[in-house]
Amino acid sequence: MELIPPGTRFDFIGNRYRAFLVSGILVALALVAMVKPGIRLGVEFRGGWEMEVRFGRPVASDALRAALGGSGEPGLAGAEIQQLGDPREGTFLIRGPGEAVQRSRMEALRVSTPGLGTPVLRRFESVGARVGGDLLRRALLALALAFAAIFAYVAIRFPWRFSPGAVIALVHDVLITLGLMTLLGREFTLPLLAGLLTLIGFSTNDTIVVYDRIRENLQRKRRPELASLMNVSINETLSRTLITSGAILVAALSLLLLGGPVLRDLALSLTIGVVVGTWSSIFVAGALTLEIEKRWPGRKF
Amino acid sequence: MRTLRGRAAAVAVALCLAILYLLPTFIPVPAWWTRVFPDARIRLGLDLRGGLYLTLEVKVDEAVAAHVDASAETLRGALARGGLTRVSVLRQGTDAIEVRAPPDGAAAGLRQVITDALPDFTIVTGASPGASLRARLSPAAAARIREGAVDQALATLRGRIDQYGVAEPTVQRQGAARIVLQLPGLQHPEEVQRLIGTTARLEFKDVDDVSPLLAPLLRNLPPGVTVKNDEVSVPDKDKPLTPPYLVSDNPDRLRAWVAGKVPPTHQVLIGEEPGPAGGKRLYRTYLVRSATLMTGEGVVEARVGFEPTTGAPVVVFEFDEASAKRFADITDRLKGHRMAVSVDGIVRSAPMIDQRITGGRAQIAGLMSDAEARDLAIMLRTGALRASVAPVAQQSVGPNLGRDSIRRGVLATLAGLVVILGFMGVYYRTAGAFAALAVIASLALVLAALAAFGATLTLPGIAGIALTLGMAVDANVLIFERIREELRIGKTFRAAVDAGFDRALRPIVDANVATLLAALILYYFGAGPVRGFAVTLSVGVLGTLFTAFVFTRLLFDTALGSRARKGVSIGGGAPWS
Numbered sequence: 001m002e003l004i005p006p007g008t009r010f011d012f013i014g015n016r017y018r019a020f021l022v023s024g025i026l027v028a029l030a031l032v033a034m035v036k037p038g039i040r041l042g043v044e045f046r047g048g049w050e051m052e053v054r055f056g057r058p059v060a061s062d063a064l065r066a067a068l069g070g071s072g073e074p075g076l077a078g079a080e081i082q083q084l085g086d087p088r089e090g091t092f093l094i095r096g097p098g099e100a101v102q103r104s105r106m107e108a109l110r111v112s113t114p115g116l117g118t119p120v121l122r123r124f125e126s127v128g129a130r131v132g133g134d135l136l137r138r139a140l141l142a143l144a145l146a147f148a149a150i151f152a153y154v155a156i157r158f159p160w161r162f163s164p165g166a167v168i169a170l171v172h173d174v175l176i177t178l179g180l181m182t183l184l185g186r187e188f189t190l191p192l193l194a195g196l197l198t199l200i201g202f203s204t205n206d207t208i209v210v211y212d213r214i215r216e217n218l219q220r221k222r223r224p225e226l227a228s229l230m231n232v233s234i235n236e237t238l239s240r241t242l243i244t245s246g247a248i249l250v251a252a253l254s255l256l257l258l259g260g261p262v263l264r265d266l267a268l269s270l271t272i273g274v275v276v277g278t279w280s281s282i283f284v285a286g287a288l289t290l291e292i293e294k295r296w297p298g299r300k301f
Numbered sequence: 302m303r304t305l306r307g308r309a310a311a312v313a314v315a316l317c318l319a320i321l322y323l324l325p326t327f328i329p330v331p332a333w334w335t336r337v338f339p340d341a342r343i344r345l346g347l348d349l350r351g352g353l354y355l356t357l358e359v360k361v362d363e364a365v366a367a368h369v370d371a372s373a374e375t376l377r378g379a380l381a382r383g384g385l386t387r388v389s390v391l392r393q394g395t396d397a398i399e400v401r402a403p404p405d406g407a408a409a410g411l412r413q414v415i416t417d418a419l420p421d422f423t424i425v426t427g428a429s430p431g432a433s434l435r436a437r438l439s440p441a442a443a444a445r446i447r448e449g450a451v452d453q454a455l456a457t458l459r460g461r462i463d464q465y466g467v468a469e470p471t472v473q474r475q476g477a478a479r480i481v482l483q484l485p486g487l488q489h490p491e492e493v494q495r496l497i498g499t500t501a502r503l504e505f506k507d508v509d510d511v512s513p514l515l516a517p518l519l520r521n522l523p524p525g526v527t528v529k530n531d532e533v534s535v536p537d538k539d540k541p542l543t544p545p546y547l548v549s550d551n552p553d554r555l556r557a558w559v560a561g562k563v564p565p566t567h568q569v570l571i572g573e574e575p576g577p578a579g580g581k582r583l584y585r586t587y588l589v590r591s592a593t594l595m596t597g598e599g600v601v602e603a604r605v606g607f608e609p610t611t612g613a614p615v616v617v618f619e620f621d622e623a624s625a626k627r628f629a630d631i632t633d634r635l636k637g638h639r640m641a642v643s644v645d646g647i648v649r650s651a652p653m654i655d656q657r658i659t660g661g662r663a664q665i666a667g668l669m670s671d672a673e674a675r676d677l678a679i680m681l682r683t684g685a686l687r688a689s690v691a692p693v694a695q696q697s698v699g700p701n702l703g704r705d706s707i708r709r710g711v712l713a714t715l716a717g718l719v720v721i722l723g724f725m726g727v728y729y730r731t732a733g734a735f736a737a738l739a740v741i742a743s744l745a746l747v748l749a750a751l752a753a754f755g756a757t758l759t760l761p762g763i764a765g766i767a768l769t770l771g772m773a774v775d776a777n778v779l780i781f782e783r784i785r786e787e788l789r790i791g792k793t794f795r796a797a798v799d800a801g802f803d804r805a806l807r808p809i810v811d812a813n814v815a816t817l818l819a820a821l822i823l824y825y826f827g828a829g830p831v832r833g834f835a836v837t838l839s840v841g842v843l844g845t846l847f848t849a850f851v852f853t854r855l856l857f858d859t860a861l862g863s864r865a866r867k868g869v870s871i872g873g874g875a876p877w878s
Contacts, residue, residue: 001727001728001872001873002872002873003728006786006789044694052702054701101490102489102490102491102695102697103489103490103491120699120701121488121697121699122698122699122701122702123696123697123698123699123702124695124696124697125694125695125696125697126694126695127693127694127695128693128694130693131356131358131479131693131694132694134476138826139826141826142822142823142825142826145822145826146818146819146822146823149818149819149822150815150818150819153811153814153815153818154815157811190831191761191831193831194761194764194823194831194834197819197820197822197823198765198768198819198834198838200819201815201816201818201819201820201838202768202772202816204812204815204816204819205772205775205812205813205815205816206812208808208811208812208815209779209808209812212807212808212811213808216804236786237782239782240775240778240779240782243728243778243782244771244774244775244778244779246724247721247724247771247774247775247778248768248771248772248775250717250720250721250724250771251717251721251767251768251770251771252768253717254713254714254716254717254720254767255713255714255717255764255767257713258709258712258713258716259709259710259713259764260705260706260709260710262348262702262706262760263709263710263713263760263761263764266761266764266834267764270768
């Protein structure tokens, strides 16, 4: 069985401007989404409190909202409510701004929901605004450092002009994934950050395999001009790219479908990221390197 | 090691070791096992086993202020010895001391006294005599004190948590002034609230019962605050003093009322006022001189005792020799005054000092429950925090959620694995089966490494393992695709396998190093559970490289070396497919 028959020559490089257009539109959409509706920070970055409780029986979101709204408990009355998982279990995420004390929140909840059953606390989190800000700075620094490290690594292992293409492709992947997650109503959380960093690792993986083949083909004695050499290299590695991406997609999807709510942000960002990352490894990274080489020709390749 | 047999032995040893390290995690092992073999287990993170994760901030500036206060006290002593009695010495902000001399020029030699008494301060303003002088703590000394305060808080909290008895607690420093506590099995931060939220700073202060500052506090009282009078019998005097004080059932109301009404030389402290039994708790004020006469630093022993007359719990403590002498001197100086004994700014008792107290023993009385007395004794023994700590973030995970997460994480990983390995078998035939074995071996190695290093497995860590398996598959795919290519250009199977492994090495190493870089950055910057993800991803990368190039290779070589076999089916229309 062969996914991509040998000798296949899709004209990826020839269609690069169409691919750039698609990528450009997606990046533009992502940027718009980040401004409006806008990235919402998770509780760990923004500061605030959230708790996950389970009533153990079906409870309607509206009933809970009404009970909390009418409770007169200052912390709970304005809290945000979201149902999680199987509705029969009555699991809710309740959250609000500011710092909170776990026991007083639980007591207030018990007092205000007498008719709804006994809530059991599954998780509680309260983060001060300053800690959240520090964590966010660390997160952004982690992303920036990951880009810098990969730029440096590619520059060392390959002709250094390959680096910008690889890193721009990565930024492209991260932006589109983040934009889509925002459009899907997900917040920027630590698990999402973990997903983005993993995506950076894997997308670099794909790009490096293509670059490696270009590097190898460049060493041949009789070599075609760069554009067609790149196209051949992308096609030669296409089968591997698709199989590997498929395998990671399967792993990410099974985390998404079976891993439960705690893993959802990580799994969803990876699912999107694998698809976008595969696209950019095939259509963006090499093509950008070609554009750079055409505009500012290097002496040796 | 080049020979087939040598490599097979190496792989067998690695896998046996992996199994040895994994067994205690998955099955109950008999007691003799841990004496013979390593007692390694995969530790579960708080998100999987349930527990409390607290981030505390050390208020390091308090330690600096306390040091400056102590320096001011030293300076007062030096000035008194030098006969400069009319000079006032006050702390300004956290790190400066203001020295004000009367304008008549009695301040000659003041600078010299300051420089001699306070070596870690520099005088920053005040050139002419009569003007006030300002001495500032040097930044290096301040940094040293801050650093020391965090280290001391770390050690102190560790001691308190250990004495309290939590199983496998972790107390770690994070960044400049934060401490992370991980307390498995605990659900409610309230359980350890007193241990972490109490500085246990024992202070002795001079109560000023005859101050003119008292009167303005009593005028136009807000509702809910009333005036009472103490009755203080002073030795050698016939009539007792009757200094007034304020009472309320809300300590914050008292604090709000007195705020800004006394100069910095004095302080109003709050204590409990005995009320009618079973009634509301009442609080009262004490007017004291700001200077701290002594702290609990020299306390060497503390235990719970009982007041002989009332049976109420007290904490009895002993000073070391130097502090005992200091305590004797202070009580000597305070004769005829009351001395406030406060813990964390709350006055517990204010006994009248009628004689020099020698022997270095004292006690804290005043409205304590037995549990409170026990905790206070623990804290006096382990020492006060040099600076208070306050929780700035907390997470707690119930045991049910943890169990759910394990089940779901493992299920998701296995499901992904079955689909991927099934595909490999169909697509690459026998070679795919080799890859499946290699991926399973790499899973075993990664888990064994986690157990051997005592790393902590978190839920994102399980996700990291799932993704590692994807990468292990990738390494095999790269190799097999390469072998197919080499077969297509007409190489023999053996030559194709050699070339395939050789040529796939470079991209696989490059790609994995890039992933490793991202994982290391994540480890460095991530906190808590996300770190677990970085750990499994990093270990997974190394496991992947080993199994793809040693284990899969060995399977190929064994298959080719055993019989007069010419190839292994690898699919893709190549010969032997």
